Amino acid sequence: MTTVHDTAPTALADDLSVWPASATESHPGDLAVGGVPLAQVADRFGTPVYVLDEAEVRDRCRTYRDTFPEAEVLYAAKAFLCRAVIHWMEEEGLGIDVCSAGELELAVTTGFPSERIVLHGNAKSPQDLETALRLRVGRIVIDSPSEIARLAAAVGPDGHQKVMVRVVPGISAGGHEKIRTGTEDQKFGLSISDGYAQHAIARILKQPQLELTGLHCHLGSQITSVKPYLAAVRRVVGLMARLHEQHGLVLPELDLGGGHGIAYRSGEPALDLTTLARKVRAELIEACATAGLTVPRLFIEPGRAIAGPAGIALYRVLTVKRTGEHTYVAVDGGMSDNPRPALYGVHYAPRLVGRCGSPAQAPVTVVGRHCEAGDVLATNVDLPEDIRPGDLLAVPVAGAYHLSMASGYNLVGRPPVVAVRDGHARLLVRRESLDDIRSRDVGL
Secondary structure (H helix, E strand, O other), X not given: OOOOOOOOOEXXXXXXXXXXXXXXXXXXXXXXXXXXEHHHHHHHHOOOEEEEEHHHHHHHHHHHHHHOOOOEEEEEOOOOOXXXXXXXXXXXXXXXXXXXXXXXXXXXXXXXXXXXXXXXXXXXXXHHHHHHHHOOOOEEXXXXXXXXXXXXXXXXXXXXXXXXXXXXOOOOOOOOHHHEXXXXXXXXXXXXOOOHHHHHHHHHOOOOOEEEEEEEOOOEOOEOOOHHHHHHHHHHHHHHHHHHHHHOOOOOEEEEEEOEOOOOOXXXXXXXXXXXXXXXXXXXXXXXXXXXXXXXXXXXXXXXXXXXXXXXXXXXXXXXXXXXXEEEEEEOOOOOOOOHHHHXXXXXXXXXXXXXXXXXXXXXXXXXXXXXXXXXXXXXXXXXXXXXXXXXXXXEOOOOOOHHHOOOHHHOOOOOEEEEEXXXXXXXXXXXXXXXXXHHOOOO
């Protein structure tokens, strides 16, 4: 365990509001999270390293439970999953949404109740479905017509499986075109407008071993406005009303997905959960009353909003290069541990920690160590003018879609994950070693 020094920390300035609530700075540059100095974490566990504030994760779980007390809140395994996080989710009363046999198996073998797990996926493999049925997953979200017959055959005539149908409401929302999934003509879900969703539902109703419990709708990611969710409620309840007219069907569940937007830099917008809960609840009640339907139980999938703001990535500066009008600060990680800037053009706000830098700031581009010109972590960010090799950079809001999307590019091992809380640090996921890389290669 790592224990903090006996100092009297002061709260961070407002321009670092995107950091975990536990972030403190006893002296300029001495940044601590969860009561643990980040420089201490880097010295003990090496860099790159992901730091996860356990209290921040748990507090965000509780905020969702308090804000949506009548709903089932599902943690996104794809954002980041490990055994400790699975335990935290169970203890905080959340469910989990998974999209592979691997995520599902890890959750269940860690002891998480399978009935509180929902399996997603636009192209579920036979192994995904077999694992879901073997482990008795709570719900399977059907994403294409071909899954219906495959799933029904796998369940067998005497079996039973609860399912939902993912529908496409035709709503554009999200922070980048590559993460907008509520629109027509993309790979997820079944369209309401062209009748594919209704046709798939009619087929499911002919399979007695499949119990259709509700509809699922996911608009995208990094959504910061409430309006798209309200439009989705109206369109999906409209479909539920037509299903009631055609089949006498009353669906008890509605999964509105998530994609709740978070701020990666100070001043950026984030989704207002209180407003979302109040307006979605009112819209759902009104729409169901108009249609003469019983209000279904709501499912919410926050996505990155639970783990994302609780994480920090720590890097060691390797080189500082001034070329032309630009200064490039190269660190010992990069696109292998965070591909999001290259994929989506996201912007981070790295900060010098471990020492007090010069008061004068200068714009730099923070780049990774990989053999790609696109290996850029942060563009045109202000850092102290005296930034130098050996310095430690901390990147906040790094808890989601970092390790889960990490690759083995250039055979650089994936970083470890360290949890911090109450002045102690503990290893959750160890660093991928050269022995790990060698042992997977069995070609000789």
